Amino acid sequence: MTLSFAVKSLISFIFLQTTALYTSPPRKQAMAHTTVVTTQHVSSGTWTTGICDCCSDMGTCCCALWCFPCMQCQTVSQFGWCFCMPLLDCCLVVSCCLRQKMREQYNIHGSCCDDFCTVCCCYPCAWCQMSREIKTRARSGTSTVVTQQIIHS
Numbered sequence: 001m002t003l004s005f006a007v008k009s010l011i012s013f014i015f016l017q018t019t020a021l022y023t024s025p026p027r028k029q030a031m032a033h034t035t036v037v038t039t040q041h042v043s044s045g046t047w048t049t050g051i052c053d054c055c056s057d058m059g060t061c062c063c064a065l066w067c068f069p070c071m072q073c074q075t076v077s078q079f080g081w082c083f084c085m086p087l088l089d090c091c092l093v094v095s096c097c098l099r100q101k102m103r104e105q106y107n108i109h110g111s112c113c114d115d116f117c118t119v120c121c122c123y124p125c126a127w128c129q130m131s132r133e134i135k136t137r138a139r140s141g142t143s144t145v146v147t148q149q150i151i152h153s
Helices: 002-023 058-066 068-079 090-106 112-121 123-140
Strands: 031-040 143-152
Touching: 058 068, 058 123, 068 090, 068 123, 090 112, 090 123, 112 123
Parallel strands: none
Antiparallel strands: 031 143
16 A cells, blocks of 8 residues: 555656646746957067168158157057156166067067167167057057857756
8 A cells, every 4th residue: 555655646746746847937047148358469479570670660760860759758658658758768777668568568579688788789779669569569459359158048
């Protein structure tokens, strides 16, 4: 008797569960949103122009020739620094720091010693190169890809 009672109880339990599944209102499915942001930097590990490539951007070269402090202030401003920084460039500290930050941001190989030697040997050419680099990177742009994935659970 106990076996038949257990079997009957199990069958009625399964019946009730199955009936509850079919008669209960549908549940709202939870949605999870995942946003993936990918930033791609265009970099080959080198400067896009050489130190003596003034002819590749005559506007920068002419601006540096006629009003070098104006070109310096414009360059640091385009990089996102305070435009007055070049006016404080005693001992070439600002120039070397700017070159180092540009190398870090644009993934350009080099060292602080390289930056210092470049700035010391040809100060105006180093500034023109940094200005051209900022213009080139701004023109090519940093592409940001945003994708959204909706997961139903």
